[in-house]
Amino acid sequence: xxxxxxxxxxxxxxxxxxxxxxxxxxxxxxxxxxxxxxxxxxxxxxxxxxxxxxxxxxxxxxxxxxxxxxxxxxxxxxxxxxxxxxxxxxxxxxxxxxxxxxxxxxxxxxxxxxxxxxxxxxxxxxxxxxxxxxxxxxxxxxxxxxxxxxxxxxxxxxxxxxxxxxxxxxxxxxxxxxxxxxxxxxxxxxxxxxxxxxxxxxxxxxxxxxxx
Amino acid sequence: xxxxxxxxxxxxxxxxxxxxxxxxxxxxxxxxxxxxxxxxxxxxxxxxxxxxxxxxxxxxxxxxxxxxxxxxxxxxxxxxxxxxxxxxxxxxxxxxxxxxxxxxxxxxxxxxxxxxxxxxxxxxxxxxxxxxxxxxxxxxxxxxxxxxxxxxxxxxxxxxxxxxxxxxxxxxxxxxxxxxxxxxxxxxxxxxxxxxxxxxxxxxxxxxxxxx
Numbered sequence: 001x002x003x004x005x006x007x008x009x010x011x012x013x014x015x016x017x018x019x020x021x022x023x024x025x026x027x028x029x030x031x032x033x034x035x036x037x038x039x040x041x042x043x044x045x046x047x048x049x050x051x052x053x054x055x056x057x058x059x060x061x062x063x064x065x066x067x068x069x070x071x072x073x074x075x076x077x078x079x080x081x082x083x084x085x086x087x088x089x090x091x092x093x094x095x096x097x098x099x100x101x102x103x104x105x106x107x108x109x110x111x112x113x114x115x116x117x118x119x120x121x122x123x124x125x126x127x128x129x130x131x132x133x134x135x136x137x138x139x140x141x142x143x144x145x146x147x148x149x150x151x152x153x154x155x156x157x158x159x160x161x162x163x164x165x166x167x168x169x170x171x172x173x174x175x176x177x178x179x180x181x182x183x184x185x186x187x188x189x190x191x192x193x194x195x196x197x198x199x200x201x202x203x204x205x206x207x208x209x210x211x212x
Numbered sequence: 213x214x215x216x217x218x219x220x221x222x223x224x225x226x227x228x229x230x231x232x233x234x235x236x237x238x239x240x241x242x243x244x245x246x247x248x249x250x251x252x253x254x255x256x257x258x259x260x261x262x263x264x265x266x267x268x269x270x271x272x273x274x275x276x277x278x279x280x281x282x283x284x285x286x287x288x289x290x291x292x293x294x295x296x297x298x299x300x301x302x303x304x305x306x307x308x309x310x311x312x313x314x315x316x317x318x319x320x321x322x323x324x325x326x327x328x329x330x331x332x333x334x335x336x337x338x339x340x341x342x343x344x345x346x347x348x349x350x351x352x353x354x355x356x357x358x359x360x361x362x363x364x365x366x367x368x369x370x371x372x373x374x375x376x377x378x379x380x381x382x383x384x385x386x387x388x389x390x391x392x393x394x395x396x397x398x399x400x401x402x403x404x405x406x407x408x409x410x411x412x413x414x415x416x417x418x419x420x421x422x423x424x
Binding site for chain 1: 273308311312315320347356359
């Protein structure tokens with residue numbers, strides 16, 4: 001399998017963590033999102049993923065799967081252990097709700113193409129764009145996530161789940177933009193617990209071959 | 213069970229469709245999102261859903277589930293038939309990818325609180341906000357969704373799936389804001405096929421008790 005990835009894409013980062021947790025080795029294919037208008041906007045890549053976003057997972061038969069959470073649910077079906085979504089339906093819903101609070105309500109507002117729209121068509125300064133970025137990380141999701149998780153030591157108990165897989169890349173983004181997280185102690189504790197696991201450490205943006 | 217809903221919320225609309233398709237009756241509890249600063253921002257509602265968003269599904273034991281897609285996956289586990297996510301892992305990933313392309317990359321950009329930020333802190337006119345809204349519906353997701361679905365007659369074949377459940381409310385939003393969809397014939401055909409099903413028709417915003 002091949003994972004089309006970009007070191008700093010938090011959606012690709014999620015899939016890298018999930019692959020590592022499940023012990024699945026794939027070929028990493030870096031996609032240059034920033035240089036020359038972005039490789040993801042070129043016909044070659046759009047043929048694989050019409051959304052022009054990373055990640056995309058290409059299976060050995062050429063089938064391409066897109067959307068990080070759909071890819072992780074696929075991995076969960078074909079390689080169930082260790083489980084990232086608990087079997088109990090209520091616990092599964094709580095885990096998925098945290099993942100979606102970040103994947104739907106936090107991260108998309110700060111995607112590269114959205115920041116470009118704020119700077120381009122809407123003419124905002126870098127300072128205004130940065131304020132937008134910081135606002136949505138906390139108000140968009142992390143503040144609520146702090147109340148939705150137990151955090152002992154992972155979001156929902158003794159082992160990492162899909163919630164941790166999605167939370168850690170968002171915390172990385174928050175730190176990169178100097179967002180204050182001191183008022184979110186459970187999230188900080190979960191992030192620290194995850195950082196001690198090799199599956200998370202190896203998926204970190206700075207550990208990728210395409211890290212700039 | 214109780215569904216905290218708002219007639220025009222497309223996330224609540226998704227859950228209404230899924231409940232109808234599965235034949236699950238729930239008590240509908242309307243949440244007034246727009247009047248008086250929004251009932252969803254008040255302590256009573258925040259105690260149920262710290263994100264301050266609809267929908268939320270309250271189970272008979274008082275457990276509250278949030279995030280529309282997490283709620284629908286829960287319903288899929290406790291009431292598997294008719295299936296909204298196909299059992300084949302690759303087909304499941306394709307269905308979820310379409311749902312997520314809308315739920316993550318289209319809808320959140322046009323959420324009420326985001327439009328309020330554009331109007332408030334960023335000082336944009338209604339015309340600029342409307343242009344933003346229209347841009348993200350098409351560029352954010354529907355253009356790619358048109359290429360990801362088969363559309364015969366539903367997104368992925370003979371029966372509606374999670375993809376249709378999420379697509380139809382987004383098409384409703386597009387129409388409400390006069391977004392041209394003529395260049396997306398498969399999406400229009402799917403929407404028409406869904407409209408003929410009672411489960412979709414009864415979930416429509418205009419059919420809700422709280423419709424303004």
